[in-house]
Structures are given as structure tokens and as C-alpha cells.
Amino acid sequence: xxxxxxxxxxxxxxxxxxxxxxxxxxxxxxxxxxxxxxxxxxxxxxxxxxxxxxxxxxxxxxxxxxxxxxxxxxxxxxxxxxxxxxxxxxxxxxxxxxxxxxxxxxxxxxxxxxxx
Amino acid sequence: xxxxxxxxxxxxxxxxxxxxxxxxxxxxxxxxxxxxxxxxxxxxxxxxxxxxxxxxxxxxxxxxxxxxxxxxxxxxxxxxxxxxxxxxxxxxxxxxxxxxxxxxxxxxxxxx
Numbered sequence: 758x759x760x761x762x763x764x765x766x767x768x769x770x771x772x773x774x775x776x777x778x779x780x781x782x783x784x785x786x787x788x789x790x791x792x793x794x795x796x797x798x799x800x801x802x803x804x805x806x807x808x809x810x811x812x813x814x815x816x817x818x819x820x821x822x823x824x825x826x827x828x829x830x831x832x833x834x835x836x837x838x839x840x841x842x843x844x845x846x847x848x849x850x851x852x853x854x855x856x857x858x859x860x861x862x863x864x865x866x867x868x869x870x871x872x873x
Numbered sequence: 874x875x876x877x878x879x880x881x882x883x884x885x886x887x888x889x890x891x892x893x894x895x896x897x898x899x900x901x902x903x904x905x906x907x908x909x910x911x912x913x914x915x916x917x918x919x920x921x922x923x924x925x926x927x928x929x930x931x932x933x934x935x936x937x938x939x940x941x942x943x944x945x946x947x948x949x950x951x952x953x954x955x956x957x958x959x960x961x962x963x964x965x966x967x968x969x970x971x972x973x974x975x976x977x978x979x980x981x982x983x984x985x
Contacts, residue, residue, distance in 0.1 A: 790973075799877070799964050799975030800918070813971070847918060862973075864918035 758783050761865035763848050769871045770838040778833040778868050780848030788851045789831040790815075790862065791823065793844040800847060806831055807853070838872045845869050877967050879976035886955045887984050893940075894950045894979045896965030903927075905969040907941065907948045912962040912978070921963070924948065957983050 764779045782789065787808050792800035792815075802815030806825040820842060822834040831850075835842060846869075849862040877898045886892035898907070909921040924932045924941050931939050936956075940949045952959055960983045965976040 788971075797977065799966070799977050800973075801975070802973055805971055807971070816972075816974070845916065849918070861920055861923070867916045 760784065761848055761850050761863055763846075763865040763868050765868060766866070767869045767871075769873060770835075771873060772838060772840065774838050775834070775836045776838065776870075778835075778846055778848075778870070780831045780833065780865060781829050782831075782848075782850040782863070783829065784850060784852070784863065785828065786850035786852045786863070787828070788853045788860075788862075789825065790849040790851075791821070791831070791833045792847045792849065793817065793842075794847060794867075795844050803833065803846075835870075840872050843870060843872045877965055877974050877976040879965055879979050881979045882977070883980045883982070885982045885984060886952070888957060889954055891951060891953045892955055892981065894952075894963050894965075894981070896948045896950070896976055898946050898948065898965070898967045898974075900946065900967065900969070902969050905967060907939075908966040908968065909937070909939070909948075909950045910964045910966060910975075911959075912964060913960075918964075922950065952981075955983050957985060959983050 761782045790805045791803040794800045801817045804823040806812045845867045847867050848865040851860040851862045853860045905926045907924045911919045911921050922934045922937050936953045938951045962978045964978045967974045
């Protein structure tokens with residue numbers, strides 16, 4: 758299993774450009790997450806998905822969109838890039854078997870995004 | 874909103890010695906989970922240890938153990954017999970249902 762893979766590893770965007778960060782997992786996990794990590798800070802949850810077709814906002818969703826058309830893929834879309842979105846983005850997935858279960862999240866290697 | 878505080882931006886330990894990383898959190902909930910994650914220079918997030926709030930017994934994983942004080946809302950990580958490979962950023966995290974909150978991290982240096 759490759760686990761959680763993210764592409765690209767690094768990207769430079771100009772202000773106002775758009776892009777999609779890709780995330781794929783091959784562990785048949787139902788839950789997937791997007792986090793951002795600003796310099797010197799911990800991760801903050803942007804969006805999450807509990808299964809194909811279902812997404813919900815996390816702590817910092819503004820400026821982002823997500824979709825979950827398949828179990829494996831959970832892309833994150835930036836429509837109008839702003840300097841405040843310069844960050845490292847992590848995708849994670851987990852297998853949650855019940856509502857109250859606190860399963861382990863498996864993280865991808867991250868995508869470093871620089872908006873100039 | 875729940876917050877997680879790590880008051881030590883940096884810590885240093887001699888190889889083979891023991892170090893304790895601090896974490897406090899704020900919540901009004903009684904049912905939640907706590908985690909310590911390690912982030913080496915590769916930036917991969919690696920789960921070190923987890924603790925269920927309803928369990929009184931402190932979690933242990935080999936050289937890693939926690940001191941969970943629920944009333945004080947404290948969750949410290951003890952690393953015994955420190956190794957060079959333990960050098961990394963360590964993040965404390967709180968989770969209830971789908972809401973996961975991370976602290977700002979502690980950078981651990983291990984001196985040979």
C-alpha cells in the first residue's frame with residue numbers, strides 16, 4: 758500500500774490564480790481530512806469528509822473547496838489564491854467504524870504552497 | 874472552542890536521558906481523545922501515542938509514556954532513553970468527534 762499520497766510536493770502560485778491539491782489513499786478509508794500548517798504552528802483542519810459525496814467544514818474553511826466523488830480521492834481547491842494561503846497542506850485519512858470511535862489518522866507527506 | 878497549548882517552543886535532551894514535553898488543553902467536554910504526533914524534518918506526521926479521556930491509566934508505547942491529568946487538563950509526554958532519531962517537532966492534539974485541534978509544537982533536540 759502506498760498509503761496517503763499528495764501531489765504536487767511544492768508549488769508557487771501568483772495571487773488570484775487557482776489550483777487543486779490532489780490527495781489519494783489506497784487503504785479504503787472512509788474518512789479523509791485536509792489540514793494546513795502555517796510556519797511555527799500546529800495543524801488546522803480545513804475540511805473533512807466522512808465518505809463519498811459527504812463533506813463538511815473544519816476550523817478554517819474560507820478560501821477553499823473540496824469534493825469527494827470517490828472513496829480514494831479528496832482534492833482541495835483554491836479558487837483565488839492569496840498570500841495568507843501560503844502554508845503546508847496535509848491530507849489525512851482514517852477508517853472510522855462507529856460515530857464515537859477515535860481512530861488513527863494517517864497523514865500524507867504534505868504539499869508546500871507559496872503564494873506570491 | 875477547544876484550545877491546545879504547548880508552553881515549550883524548544884526542548885533539548887542528552888542522548889539516553891529522559892525528557893518531558895508539556896501540553897495543556899481547554900475543554901468543557903468529558904469524552905475526548907488526546908494524541909502526541911511527531912514531525913521529523915521530512916514533515917510526515919507520525920502518531921506517537923494516544924490517550925482516551927475515559928481511561929484513568931496512562932498510555933505507554935515502548936519508550937514513550939504520558940502523564941494524563943484530566944482534572945488539570947494536562948497531557949505531558951515522557952520520552953525515556955532518548956535517541957538521536959527522536960529529534961523532531963512534537964505536536965499535542967485534542968480530538969472530539971471530527972474536531973481535531975493541534976498545539977503549536979515543541980522542537981526537541983537530542984544531543985549526542
